[in-house]
Amino acid sequence: MEEQGRLLPPPGRPEPGEPRRQELGEILQQIMGITEQSLDEAQAKYGGSRKHALNCHRMKPALFTVLCEIKEKTGLSVRSSQEEEPVDPQLMRLDNMLLAEGVAGPEKGGGSAAAAAAAAAASGGVSPDNSIEHSDYRNKLAQIRQIYHAELEKYEQACNEFTTHVMNLLREQSRTRPVAPREIERMVGIIHRKFSSIQMQLKQSTCEAVMILRSRFLDARRKRRNFSKQATEVLNEYFYSHLSNPYPSEEAKEQLAKQCGITVSQVSNWFGNKRIRYKKNIGKFQEEANIYTVKPAGSVTHGTQSGGDSPPTPSSAGSGGSFNLSSSSDMFLGLPGLNGDTYPPSQVESLRHSMSQGPYGEGLAPGQLYSPRDVRANGGWQEAATPSSVTSPTEGPGSVHSDTSN
């Protein structure tokens, strides 16, 4: 028993070393009723020669047989107490999450896929510096992965070392007392369970780290990115061509989202912001309104326009599933634009429509209602926001935009 010191985990372990040392001590105690102290005492008291004498004692075989009988009788309770435990659902969850995040399992794909998903979600799908965030996320995830695997390896190594050591001890003990293979298995099982619980702590910490990392990347407010110019143009075109009722239906939102490479809720946010900001400062947006109501067809969107205020229907969408926001060139008439362009009749109609709508308009045709809520919302919108003419600014360009928060 001189190898007493080697029962302890190898030195130089990281922080979890101390709890592990304690736990291993507990295991030994549990398995054999041996503590470091008792071993030390036994060692000091009897020494190696005493052990040898005990082994050679003439009564030893008889004693051994009695012990075997007792063992047989108590074996049942031992066996029953160590029935296979069902797989811990929490451990399963942790494992699944680590796999999904690419921390556990094969390196290729998992991590980068998760990173891509996170980056895509964070950027709304079309962030220009998507790749930067992507690599940043991936690097950090790789760090977590590296630490996780290093720790896991250490734990496994320690577990194996300890198991071997305990088995050696049992083998040695089997000379003086009966040790059944099943008992060894049971003890190995206990050791593995103890190490599993330690591993679970590691997995938990790793999951927490991943969650923090993800939340940082997915916190849209922190990582706000302006939409691409094209996306803004698409949205603006829709907004200004439906100025009398800028409430896209769900279908329209989906189409816009698809076209802009953003989510439907981002489209909703955009329209919400746009409506309120437009309403607050119509004058400032006059110029923009002119640009978008006057813009030649095909500059931003594809396909044909079903009419300025007509609700777009998926069935009327182009082959690419694109949402038709502007007029096709064959609809242009000889109406001169501000920059010398000609206007499509539909947009002229839209313009006229906008002019006829608003506080002085005749109300909306049934076809202009995009959603039931629009009936209510539209009234408020028209009263407050729709200008008498988007081409005849009532306010000069010098008017100041004021988002109350800014």
Add this chain to the structure above:
DNA sequence: TCGCATGATTTATA
């Protein structure tokens, strides 16, 4: 660095 622009979130409302 500052101020405005803008996307997202929160809260209240119908």
Add this chain to the structure above:
DNA sequence: TATAAATCATGCGA
């Protein structure tokens, strides 16, 4: 539950 309104947080150009 969609929307208005207020607000927050960040981007971006001068």
